[in-house]
Amino acid sequence: MRKVYLDNSPRFDALDQWLKACAFSIEKEIINVEDALHRVTSEAVYAHNSNPNFQASAMDGIAVKAYKTYEASETNPVQLEKDQDFTPVDTGDPIPDEFDAVIMIEKVNYTDDGHAIIHHSVGPGQHVRAIGEDIVSKELIITANHQIRPIDQAAMLAAGVLEVSVLKKPKVAIIPTGDEIVKPKKDPARGELIEFNSTIFKGYLTEWGAEVTVFDIVKDELQIIEQALAHAANEHDLVIINAGSSAGTEDYTVHAIKNIGEVILHGIATRPGKPTILGKIADKPVLGLPGYPVSAWLSLDWFAKPMVYHLRKLVPPERPILTGILSKRVNSVFGSEEFVRVKVGYVNSKLIVTPIGSGAGVVMSLVLADGLITIPPELEGYDAGTKIDVELLTSPELIKNTMVGIGSHDLSIDILVDEAKQRYPKTRVSSAHVGSMAGLMAIERGECHFAGVHLLDAETGEYNRSYVDKFVKTTPVKLVHFVYRQQGFIVAKGNPKGIEKIEDLIRDDIVYVNRQKGAGTRMLLDYMLRKHRISASQIAGYTREMFTHSSVAASVAYGAADCAMGIRSAAEAMDCDFIPLYEEQYDFVMTESFLDSEQGQMFMELIKDPTVQKRIESLGGYSCRDTGKLK
């Protein structure tokens, strides 16, 4: 029952094979230069006219015959007769044929009867804008295979070239397949998955210069898929089909391509992205992309991008690369090239690279990713602290202006992220949710500017201070009060199972959903369990970990679990009931250098802003009565 791929090819080899196998060229067309922006010339462009095509004055003054000025000097003024020997000209005026030089207005005196008196000689061509100074007619102005920029359009127009021969835009067909997928809608029924991959493909392909047609969704039937492929290959230069590119029994794509064309490769030695098919139908390249959005996005970039640029006879642009320090270990499988989404930010002038640990089905991981790191197939991962290259997905300008937060998840952080972006569009707040303890460790290691923490000291009943003192020893930090918030049990609307107290969690009919190790909320639960002498193993679902308050609340709301511990705002957002247990203190541990910086001051202004505080309190269960105070 294991999936069997034909191949496990390194991706550059695979790309080479595919490019070589699909040997056809895009046709040319002649279009107006005014419409040719970003198109690619199919042949050299030669000037039709010279620019300028007449001798023009480069100064305000008089046009003269140079040889009539040769005798002029400070001691020997020469008198020139109007029309015969000179004529007045302004900058840009054509110079009549009989004249060949210009004397600046400042150097001319006039007699009362209109003669010009000069004390300087000029040579032929002086202060004259020569014919063809810019462009000489018949000269090559643009080569073939050149992507036309605005300045190239201008040069062509200046040279009297109004039409240009360009390569047609590569036509790309996108065929979405699958019985369970539906067009985007507001409220999909249970079992319906929204088809958004084609929107991703269309957007990037358009940026790369293709003309994209998205087909209607095709059912998972071999014959229908074959028909769609044949139709698409007939009218397009590249066909992309998604998905069914895996090697399961219901994955028809590879069979459909084989039946009407040729499968060149099935299976790439990458993770994610392995279930990729490279094929062709009558010389037209066909690309079968994986179903998971992250896999599909990567594979699109590896194969569709170079194919489109190849058809356009252009070099694909490379992403900017920055070198940073990996903040935690990433593992990979030997023999596969591994691609890891990361967040990055500068902390104390070091670029900190933090892996995003999501699966290939999580489209939000790409929304949040600032870059990609690559682990070569011969390695099994990189250790924390490794110096590593990051291919950027976010602009370097924005990365320079990122305030980096690592720590516990709270819905109010989303509000800070949004408000920061609204007030200071050139900066951003980046926040990674890894739990309070991991946040403390990160700030101690110099990997973030601030950490959101809510850690109860079981002995003193105090929040956060003792943990900071114990775990943050080398980095100078301040503890800044952020919010009070209510922690408690999130249960389904109306509390159908009557959950009231901690002891209810061990009931046979109760499935719990937990937060990850190191999360303050989990530590609070563990503290309560110890207090009530309850063993974790007695709770069904204790081992099921989620990373945010929202996720556990969603699990309860949709009936996947009966109870979770979390904050009131998450319960209210998901229309769940809430049984309050504690008022927590959620604070920020901030490095002193951040607090003293311009960005740190922005951040403090932000959290002290009454509008921001009002927006946070309206989430439910929050109090900002001490927000912004140093503890």
Added chain:
Amino acid sequence: MRKVYLDNSPRFDALDQWLKACAFSIEKEIINVEDALHRVTSEAVYAHNSNPNFQASAMDGIAVKAYKTYEASETNPVQLEKDQDFTPVDTGDPIPDEFDAVIMIEKVNYTDDGHAIIHHSVGPGQHVRAIGEDIVSKELIITANHQIRPIDQAAMLAAGVLEVSVLKKPKVAIIPTGDEIVKPKKDPARGELIEFNSTIFKGYLTEWGAEVTVFDIVKDELQIIEQALAHAANEHDLVIINAGSSAGTEDYTVHAIKNIGEVILHGIATRPGKPTILGKIADKPVLGLPGYPVSAWLSLDWFAKPMVYHLRKLVPPERPILTGILSKRVNSVFGSEEFVRVKVGYVNSKLIVTPIGSGAGVVMSLVLADGLITIPPELEGYDAGTKIDVELLTSPELIKNTMVGIGSHDLSIDILVDEAKQRYPKTRVSSAHVGSMAGLMAIERGECHFAGVHLLDAETGEYNRSYVDKFVKTTPVKLVHFVYRQQGFIVAKGNPKGIEKIEDLIRDDIVYVNRQKGAGTRMLLDYMLRKHRISASQIAGYTREMFTHSSVAASVAYGAADCAMGIRSAAEAMDCDFIPLYEEQYDFVMTESFLDSEQGQMFMELIKDPTVQKRIESLGGYSCRDTGKLK
């Protein structure tokens, strides 16, 4: 009569003042997410649905109730009853409410009567794609002021968000003014200048995300200009007027803006670009750009670009920067920030930066420029050899693959440039025309891969070899035969002035046009003058220098000169007559390291290609009988 500007402001100060003075915001609009690519969110986007919004199987297998599997082990198989205890599921299938975990198909055995036998327990949630694994409903998914990428569109669609509130595109009006300018046409009359600046502006503004309207050309009359400005400011978010931004008597722009709005600044401390006007009309920013295309292009970049990005609440992207070595001194004026167009290429792993010495009216200088260098106002230039930052205008990928030629101009080089681009789209040949001697110096200093030279040894009658031996001492080079070509006098069609021999050049009615010092063609003329004992001062126009064969031929063709020395192909291209004097040898001096490199081999293949040679010979006056031979 000198031009008087109000100001001479550093450009960043000027920009700040302008941005502060024009305090208005772009309106919002709600559009379909599918149409929102590259638009900017005007507010935060929250998820409407969770994705997935049902528990889905992450494996092919059976959905089970986890607690019914707890007893299962290798030694204690558990039997499950179909429908009641389990149901088969494929990857992506919804899991019925009564089940909470999935067992992989590989770990299930079936009895003959359809019961499932398992030997492993699973916990709740195992192999289950949780509700909200990707996106939890009500969660913030995109902040305000975020430029929407394809992946953001996908996240919104996945979350059931079909419409999004975005900032409207900034509307920009472009008003071309001038009595002498005309819309692009094939054959402008004498005195007509083609208006191509608005095409440059429109192209870049479109790239920056603006919606551009180009007005009809407006005559140079104060009242008409005022009307156009008022109309434009009424309906647009930014008004660009070009030109008349200088301070001469016929430059009305500044007066027109003052009359109906406010001039914030007139005159920027830059060269080129000084004649810029920053103003506003009823809070709408107005930008008066200089007439010369290079000045206008720079000023557009300094002011229109940040204004458009400011209105879009985005950070303007910065150009990539490379550090290189300046190959020759550039001068600048103290007190002005100077911008110099440059060509760049890697030679022996060093990035060589060569200034393009053209005026601000030469649009081709921007077509050919790879980058810009900036000389700060407190300096008067940079010496050759200075380490300098280059803002790139060409893609770094193409710069890496550039074959750098510096030397004498020949029309056949244009053909090589074009043919190289056709055969090897990922590479390019860059060629700077500075004359044979300057080419030799450049190769000796390690600043190019090859130099085109045609230098006659007056003593031996031999071409090139003795010069290479004398001037190239430290760089190992080879001399490669390129073409034989005819040098002679270029005269007007029909030779109306009956020019036959060198002595004719001193006639009173003959105006000559010369090539620049160090050009092989000029050295050939000087050689002939010495031989005939003619003094250069006897020749009208001897001091008038041009840099290419095409330019001098154009001067003759348009009647600006009577005679020039040059190659037959240039005469033929300009439909001039040609009086042959010499068959020259135009050769390439190549560094050995280039000749041994992959690129060098490509280059050699190129010049040996019969198709290329045929194209060269068809220019007229060329012979490729020895092309590609080592001399």
